[in-house]
Amino acid sequence: MSAPMAGLTRRPVAKLRSMGGSRLENLCLGLLVLFVLVAVFAPWLSPQDPTYGELGTGLVGPSADHWLGTDQGGHDTFSALVEGSRTSLVGPLLVVLVSTVAGIAIGLFSAWRGGWVDTVIGRLLDVVFAFPALLVAILAVAVFGKGMTAPVIAMSVAYMPYTARLVRGLAMQEQARPYIAAYRVQGHSALYVAVRRLLPNIGPTVLAQSTVNFGYALLDLAALSFLGLGVQAPTPDWGAMINQSQAAVLRGQPLSAVVPAVAVVVVVVAFNIVGENVGDRLAGRKT
Template identity: 45%
Template sequence: MTTSIALGKPLRAGSPLGYRLAAAFLVLVVAAAALAPLLAPYEPDAVDFAASLAPLSPGHPLGADQSGRDLLSRVLYGARTSLLGPLGLLAIASVLGVALGTLAAWHRGWADAVVSRLTDVMYAFPGLLFVVLVVAVFGNGTTTAVIALGLAYAPTIAKYTRSVALAECAKPYIEAYRVQGMGGFTICTRYLVPNLARSIVGYLVVLFGEGLMSLATLSFLGFGAQAPASDWGLMVKEGQPAIVQGAFLPVLVPGAAIALVVVCFNVIGVRLADRMGVRGS
């Protein structure tokens, strides 16, 4: 993946400059989200119909939406849910995926066959359809969307964990601990999984941007965050009617925030994956 800078020289995603720029931008985004109450000029849900669809101005640095809500304030507050959501879903997916992948690699045989068939079935089932079914049963909302996506991502992490755990299980130290009479659960929790952590964390960074985009998509479709939340995906959905009136800022501002954060996480993920030797399964 490549991009171009003003001078026309290619800036590779994995280059040190691209990595540093992406990391610096994400640090700013995280800091802005943490300091949103101090940085935001207005409350995110403060309505002012006199400022409806206001353009860029000192009073509204990024404009305002149809209800006159300040877009800068909403983007700053929305960064919290938009960044914490992917962390939550990856945490759920990691617990399930690492456990299943390690179980399959350690026991082999029937356990490996069961986990492999389970992941194959989940891959054959469209992820979005699975999430929609979960939402239909348990209702809309950010929590439901995070849990549903966590379950949907678990097979991907399980498959990757199994591949790296198989190679790790073949190393001499595993057999040495077995000869000493140490149980399989102890070996896995104390030695095997911690030794896999480096590769797994690198892989999760690669998945973070995809998770953010998935949550934003669910919010855009009405299955994730609900009004009056300032989630970025929901902001894009709510800003669509303004396009008919020639106002693009209500869609462009949150859309650009999503795109920039996803691209930066992908740049950092590619860099970390190259340095850690991470490869998708």
């Protein structure tokens, strides 16, 4: 591959690496890394078993034994928060991975084939767009039962059009560039050009969109657990913790509900800020 072509292929990645983030973005990145580390090392960070509760210690305030107090069932709030980070982060991660991979494949295929294939795929994506992700997840739970599997699959389908449309638009723009025509003239297959040459150019922008999608997916799954349709007890989950602590709020002990709610808000806002800042830098805007 010639030097000019190599420069074209690596241009967006180099641009992304060369521009540092703002202080707010760096703070958000630090918070996200912290939450990920907490989720990875949750079994070693939890001082107590979050599924074990003593009725006699229900609704107690922060103490040496219970750093963030307990809920009405006597479960340690800090331990539940730490262990709940696993389910609360893994679910959105699966949604983003599945929806991104499927969206990239559909978007590239639609842009490359064009014509009636592109039109049909576009209309099908419009149909999926008509249904909010949370509604699709609730329908999946109604059909397949409560838990994590059905909502994750349903929300992956609901989030897929966002990536597919973005990839299609970017791929259509890239196809007009000289380096794509050069690879075609050299006899490279469409699959090789699309995956090995075109995809690296649009990858950073897709990554920015996926980062934003992660925050929204986390919020939707937390809302589903809050409604009692997602992760089921005794498995800790931030949304389920908020739901189970409603009685504690009414009794003047809101900490067991406030702490997971704050965790959800912080992670969602952090992912949105990071994703939007990355997108702004790629678009040449100042953050």
